[in-house]
Amino acid sequence: MRTRTKLVVSAVVVLVVAVAANRLWPKAESKKTAGPLGIPVHVVPVKQQDVPRFISGIGTVLSLHSVVVRPQIDGVLTELLVKEGQWVKAGDLMAKIDDRAIRASLDQAKAQLGQAQAQLHVAEVDLKRYKLLSVDDGVSKQTLDQQQALTDQLKATVLGNQASIAAAQVQLSYTQIRSPVAGRVGIRNVDAGNFLRVSDAQGLFSVTQMDPIAVEFSLPQNQLPTLQQLLNAPSPARVNAYLSDHEQTGTLLAQGQLRLIDNQVSATTGTLRAKAEFTNGAQTLWPGQLVTVKVQTAVDQGALVVPPQVVQRGLEQYFVYRVNGDKVDSVPVKVLHQDSELTIIQGVQPADIQAGTVLVRDGQSRLKPGAKIEVLSDEPAAATAQVQP
Template structure:
């Protein structure tokens, strides 16, 4: 009997311990199901600012003036007055050609002109005399007419001699080669002492204008209305040239203005050529260089800007999660502009705090926990082209 009581007490004790353990295990679950856990998220604030829009393309740097210096007469190159790579101005003397033969021809033409002018003077005096004598029939009409013809002949001869002088002076001017443009001297092809011919195709060297300079580029034909609008604007559109493969990672070489669009579209490629002009005092743009161009096509003033991660895609329209107290609400938005760096939206206000990370666990009314301090401004930059 005593043993049975001990057994019963032991069973009761074991049951009580089991019940206590079961209650202890189940208590946290009940508490957890009763109070929802806050979802951790990161937030940004909507920023209001002016946002420029850009289009981009690959272009080639071109000189506005590039001249091959060639001789205009045959002769020996006597002097080269510039060095390779030298900056020259328009009308600077570059080289000289042996001019002795041309000067001799010029002196001869001047002597012949003097002779003709002397003969013409005598013939004109005789003509006056014959004219007076013909009044009293002191000389025949035929003699007078012959003298008149001689005067006309000598006048023509004098004019021909003057033309020969002018031609010789032009030839003489060709012996002094001057720069037709302001620019940079290229690599020299001939040295002093060589015999130059007008048929030489290579020329002496080139003179290439570096400042200002142009960049020619191609854009899709769909850009034609935009380019026409930019050309018709009171101020020429801003164009930036970069050395990199895109307009962000590369180094900017200069800023210029859109100056020209071509008068036809390439039917084979569906592209339209255009040209921009750049000031190039630092000579960072070089003829023949390939560059990436960014063209400012528009400016959105007071735009509401957010990072791309903020906007979610809904079945009917894009939306964002806006912070409301310790919960979120679903706000439909309109996409005005988007690229890989930023989105411009409508439907929210400047300063609104929006969820930028953690949206997959959210729905309207979900309690949230903001990780870290709320970001004062969205970390966005100018849009990529």
């Protein structure tokens, strides 16, 4: 009985071992036949395009003409003909000052001129008669000389009266305040009915030209040769004004042209001031506003461009990982230009890097020359980003 029981137990054990071996064997065989897994990476092709180069600085928007309107004579402000924020043209009438006293003075000067002209006319007639009589000694030479002096005196009186009229007319013109420039009226400081004085420093309001407008900015002094070259170029250098310091995320406010550089370098900061002029019909630039200025210095024609993270820094030189089938090669490159958005590269051997060459963009930390890779697609990440609320 015991012998039969041992046989049954042995048979059960053998059966269990056989089943377990049968289940484990395919997995072991599968692991044995499966090749090594590739290192996951993202790749990007090399692009060939024209790349403009820029130098950047922080600038302040300035009006080309900004005028504080002040009275040129003392008097009561009788009328304001413009509103705050109104756009005016050069020569537009903006305000009036009481002119009654000046008009009275002008009328008086005109009356005095008429009287002096009448007296001069009589004196000239007498002088002419005396000259005829003096030929036959009909009148003494003394009388002729006195008449000549009287005529000259009356001529001077006429000239003085004419000057008085001109001065009164100038004073009268000051009672009508006109805009000296085309621009936008600022906040009003004085209401109609107030007595204005020439010595008032505050002024009535300001008129600021908005279009065109300028931006003044500073650049390091080592950019002086570049700026001089740009100013001497046949066509003005392009200047972009942005709301922030990053061209991709910032708002482009306006595009203008480089106009001038200052005549000296600041000894304190080692910077050089420059000025650009912008068309500002949409009023995107406002006087006093701080903007980021980018001056285009050159254009790299047909440059080979990759994202900045593609290029790796070695002990002696830069290099990139080039995709070769399911493996990668390490290729040394030269970095011709680099910023936060792109890098211009060139192979040490020009044939190594060309337009369309596929390079590793992410995942370089685990790579080495000859390593096997698995290229990941960017589409799932993009799809996930679209699904997120």
